[in-house]
Structure formats: structure tokens, C-alpha cells
Amino acid sequence: MKENVQQILDHFHIEQFQHDLIHWFVKEQRDLPWRKEKDPYKIWVSEVMLQQTRVDTVIPYFYKFIEKFPTLDALAEAEEKEVLKAWEGLGYYSRIRNLHAAVKEVKEKYDGCVPASKEQFSSLKGVGPYTTGAVLSIAYDIPEPAVDGNVMRVLSRIFYITDDIAKGSTRKKFEQLVSCIIAHDNPSDFNQALMELGALICTPKSPSCFLCPVQRHCRAFAEGAEGKLPVKTKGKAPKHVSFRAIVLADKKGSILIEKRPNSGLLANLWQFPNDEHAPTADDQAFIKEISERYGVVIRSVQQIGTFQHVFSHVVWHIEAYKGEAIGLTVDVPTRKWVTIEELASYAFPVVYQKIWQAYE
DNA sequence: AATTCGTGGAC
DNA sequence: TGTCCAAGAAT
Numbered sequence: 001m002k003e004n005v006q007q008i009l010d011h012f013h014i015e016q017f018q019h020d021l022i023h024w025f026v027k028e029q030r031d032l033p034w035r036k037e038k039d040p041y042k043i044w045v046s047e048v049m050l051q052q053t054r055v056d057t058v059i060p061y062f063y064k065f066i067e068k069f070p071t072l073d074a075l076a077e078a079e080e081k082e083v084l085k086a087w088e089g090l091g092y093y094s095r096i097r098n099l100h101a102a103v104k105e106v107k108e109k110y111d112g113c114v115p116a117s118k119e120q121f122s123s124l125k126g127v128g129p130y131t132t133g134a135v136l137s138i139a140y141d142i143p144e145p146a147v148d149g150n151v152m153r154v155l156s157r158i159f160y161i162t163d164d165i166a167k168g169s170t171r172k173k174f175e176q177l178v179s180c181i182i183a184h185d186n187p188s189d190f191n192q193a194l195m196e197l198g199a200l201i202c203t204p205k206s207p208s209c210f211l212c213p214v215q216r217h218c219r220a221f222a223e224g225a226e227g228k229l230p231v232k233t234k235g236k237a238p239k240h241v242s243f244r245a246i247v248l249a250d251k252k253g254s255i256l257i258e259k260r261p262n263s264g265l266l267a268n269l270w271q272f273p274n275d276e277h278a279p280t281a282d283d284q285a286f287i288k289e290i291s292e293r294y295g296v297v298i299r300s301v302q303q304i305g306t307f308q309h310v311f312s313h314v315v316w317h318i319e320a321y322k323g324e325a326i327g328l329t330v331d332v333p334t335r336k337w338v339t340i341e342e343l344a345s346y347a348f349p350v351v352y353q354k355i356w357q358a359y360e
Numbered sequence: 361a362a363t364t365c366g367t368g369g370a371c
Numbered sequence: 372t373g374t375c376c377a378a379g380a381a382t
Contacts, residue, residue: 050378057368057377091366094381128380148378168361171379195378204376205371234375236363265365311366350367 005176008159017217018183018190024213025193028200030055033062040114040139041072041103047134048099048126052092055199061090072114075100076107081346084268088347093267098126116140129171134191143187145178147171150198151191156230157202157220166233202226238310242317244286245274245352247359248298248325255343256294256325259334265311270346272355274318283321294335296327304358309351320355 029035032055034046045065049058065086069075075083080100087096102124106114114135115121122132133146145151152165152174159177163170183190201208209221220226248256257270273290280286283301291298301323309316338346348356 047378052365052377052379053367054369054377089367091368092379094365095379098380126380130379134378146378149376150378192378199378267365309366311364313364 005173005180008161008177009180012159012181013217014181017181017214020214020217021193021197022183022186022189025189025196029192029196030200033059033066038139040116040135041075042066043139044114044131044135045075045099047131047138048095049090051095051131053090057090061087071112072103073107073112076103076112080268084347085345088269089350089353093269095126097262097268101125102127114139116142118142118144129175133175137187137191139188141186141188143179143182143184145175145182146191146195147174147178148195150195150202151178153204153230154194154198154202157207157226158214158218160219160223160225160229162229162231164233165230166235238313238315240315240317241276241279242319243274243276243279244283244319244321245272245276245355246286246290246298246301246321246323247272247304247355248290248294248296248323250325250337254337254339256296257336257338257343257346265314266349268347269349271349271352283319286321287323294325296325298323298325300324304355307351307354307358309349309354316351318351318355320358322359 034042046058046062049061049065068086069078069083078100083096083100084093087093090096105124106112110120116136118132118136121127121136122129130146130148133144136142136144137146149165152171155161155174155177156163156165161173163173178194197212197214201212207226209215209218209226212218212221215221218226220229250256256273258273260266260269260271262268273294275286275289278289280289283303287298287301301321304320304322307316307318307320309318343356
């Protein structure tokens with residue numbers, strides 16, 4: 001295993017590569033909000049937000065999140081509802097549930113100070129191999145590899161590595177490689193530079209090799225093979241799921257909402273009554289099911305549209321309705337009648353936001 | 361090891 | 372319009 005990496009590094013000029021890469025990064029890096037200071041908490045938040053999420057998407061969320069939770073203690077002390085609302089629309093909601101739990105643990109066990117120990121930090125919820133390396137290197141200048149999709153793409157080209165980056169085991173090989181070439185005198189800039197290069201120059205499609213600061217180190221470029229790398233097998237096609245949902249208003253104009261389970265898809269977010277887990281045959285059966293489940297009489301039912309929403313692994317087709325509801329509902333924490341003003345303080349999945357817009 | 365977990369932008 | 376994706380982690 002180790003011999004494998006050594007062979008890859010044969011004839012590779014490590015110090016020259018480090019210098020070319022970091023010199024470029026210092027000069028050309030983007031002015032991003034989480035690069036203004038080296039607050040481990042803010043670095044951490046940015047890294048969690050950036051997981052599988054574009055920089056342009058993250059920037060406004062990062063500003064709002066830090067404004068609302070400026071310190072680790074502030075986030076640790078915040079209510080789940082408020083924290084989830086700040087994440088609304090960002091996706092992969094387990095990230096914020098895990099971050100919130102992790103921050104609480106840091107507050108209790110480490111006096112609110114993000115641990116600089118690899119063992120301690122990586123044991124926190126939602127902190128995997130990448131986030132560990134990213135936070136420790138960027139915030140604490142500790143020479144740990146931070147291997148994300150950018151790094152695998154960049155290094156697969158530079159070293160002509162044909163391992164399938166869609167496989168989980170491949171990341172470990174790149175971590176070994178980075179451990180060998182990381183700049184110990186500046187691991188922060190080195191790791192960020194690899195990712196920045198992937199984002200700006202060594203892009204997935206049509207990389208700008210003519211602008212690349214490490215072109216002379218790149219084996220793929222030398223062989224005109226940058227377009228063939230990295231090797232990445234396709235995932236399987238998502239499944240299609242069809243069901244119905246209904247926006248119910250009582251005579252005062254309050255809206256019936258329901259909290260999703262605390263695990264699984266869109267965990268802990270709120271939604272309108274629906275038959276996602278037991279799709280009905282027709283609208284009459286649907287109205288009957290909802291009436292019985294919530295103990296209300298429903299009238300003036302109207303269809304308000306069909307909505308499609310594509311997730312990573314599933315596609316939803318929702319037939320949406322609106323109606324008036326009469327009767328009482330058990331007031332449990334996961335079911336509520338809320339005014340339209342109150343509705344705005346609950347976090348909803350994007351597809352239910354679309355349904356709400358159609359209702360209004 | 362393979363699935364599950366969101367969303368919106370680029371082409 | 373369909374495809375691929377973007378600074379991954381948990382199970």
C-alpha cells in the first residue's frame with residue numbers, strides 16, 4: 001500500500017509543487033467570507049455547509065447563520081427550531097442536526113473550545129475524515145489531509161490515478177498521497193489551494209490547463225488525458241414516488257402543519273398533511289384518510305397543482321390540494337394549527353414551499 | 361460496500 | 372430537457 005504511493009511519487013518534485021501551488025493560491029484565491037478570520041467555529045460551520053454544496057449557494061447562508069449564531073456558545077444554546085430554520089433550503093438536514101449536537105458537546109466537554117486533537121474532533125457528530133482535516137489544517141495549521149471531490153479530481157490528473165473516485169475506499173489512497181506531499185510549513189494554504197485549484201482551474205469539464213500553476217507537474221496534461229480523469233462510475237437512477245398533500249385552513253385562517261420524523265428524509269422539517277407513506281388511490285380516498293387521521297371534516301376541496309421534486313435518490317410527484325377544515329385536532333407537539341405569520345418561523349422542505357406559494 | 365441523505369446551477 | 376454535479380457523513 002505504502003509502496004504504491006511511493007511509486008506514484010517517483011520523479012515528482014514535491015517542494016517545487018508545493019511552492020507553485022501555494023504561490024498561486026496566495027495570489028489568486030477568492031475573497032470568501034470564511035477566509036476573513038481563523039475562528040475554528042466559523043471554519044467548521046463553513047466546512048459543514050460546503051459539504052456537497054456550491055460556494056455560491058453557501059455564501060448567503062453563511063452570513064445569515066453567523067449573524068444569528070456568532071459564536072459556538074450561541075449556537076449551542078439556540079433552540080432546534082431556530083437552528084433548523086437557518087438551514088432551511090440548504091439541504092442535507094442531518095448536517096445541522098449533527099453540528100448542533102457536536103457544538104453542544106464541545107461546549108460541555110471542551111469549555112466551548114473546538115478541540116485541536118484529531119481524535120477528539122473527529123469523534124464529534126457529523127465530523128468525518130474530510131471535515132477533520134479541513135478544520136484542523138485551516139484553523140490550527142495541523143498537517144492533516146483534507147480530501148474532498150476537488151482534491152481527488154486534481155490529484156487523479158496530476159498523478160494519473162485511475163481509481164474510481166465514486167468508491168469510498170479510493171479516498172484513503174488520496175489521503176496517503178496528500179500526507180506525503182502536504183506542505184508542513186503551511187498545511188492550511190496547501191489544502192485550500194488544492195480545493196481552490198479544483199474549483200477554479202482543474203474543473204470537472206474542460207479544465208483550464210493553460211492557466212494552471214502546476215501544469216508542469218501534471219501527468220494527465222503531459223499525456224493529453226485530463227479529459228479522461230477522474231474515473232467516476234455513475235450512480236443508479238432515482239426511484240419515483242407519487243402521493244398527495246393538502247393545505248388545510250380552519251375558519252380563522254390557521255393552517256394545519258405537521259413535523260416530519262427525527263430521522264430519514266427531510267428529518268425534523270415541517271410539512272402539510274399528506275399520504276407519503278401510504279399513497280391513496282384517488283382524491284376521495286385521500287380526503288377520507290386525512291379526515292380520519294386528523295379528526296376534521298374537510299370541505300371545499302380544490303386541486304392546486306402537481307409538483308415534482310428531485311432528490312438525490314428519489315423523485316417525488318405530489319398532487320396538491322387545498323381545503324377548509326372543521327373540527328378539533330389533538331394538540332400534540334408534532335401537529336399544529338398556525339397562523340400564516342407563525343408559519344414563516346417553521347422550516348419547510350422546498351417542495352412544500354412551492355405548494356404553499358401555489359396556495360397563496 | 362452500497363445506500364441514504366437536498367438543492368439549484370451549469371451545460 | 373436530461374445529466375452531472377458541489378469543500379461528505381452516517382448507516
